[in-house]
Amino acid sequence: MRNNSELKELILFNLKHGKENAIRKVDLAQCCNINERSMRIAIRELIDKGYPICGSPHPPHGYYLADSPEEIKTELALLRSYGKELFRRYSTLKKIKASFVLQHPGQLSLKL
DSSP: OOOHHHHHHHHHHHOOBSGGGOBOHHHHHHHHTSOHHHHHHHHHHHHHTTOOEEEESSSSOEEEEOOSHHHHHHHHHHHHHHHHHHHHHHHHHHHHHHHHHHHSTTSOOOOO
């Protein structure tokens, strides 16, 4: 079993520069001989340390090292849209929970 810093070095070695050279997560995990969850955690830690690792859900799919400010700008826009979608789902579920608690049979009725 590799230690954490060896794993991160191996990930960085296998990542290529530029979106056109993205490597699919399953392939990157296989190259590094780890599971995808461990790989995602290591990538998150590398990003937190300042490595410009991006991920593309559009062809070519996968992870890559940003090669330009435009690639980082595209990644930021993608992350922003994910954040908006997560917040929208959060807000909707919060409303559903409040409604459920107030309307569910057998629950104490609260006047808010």
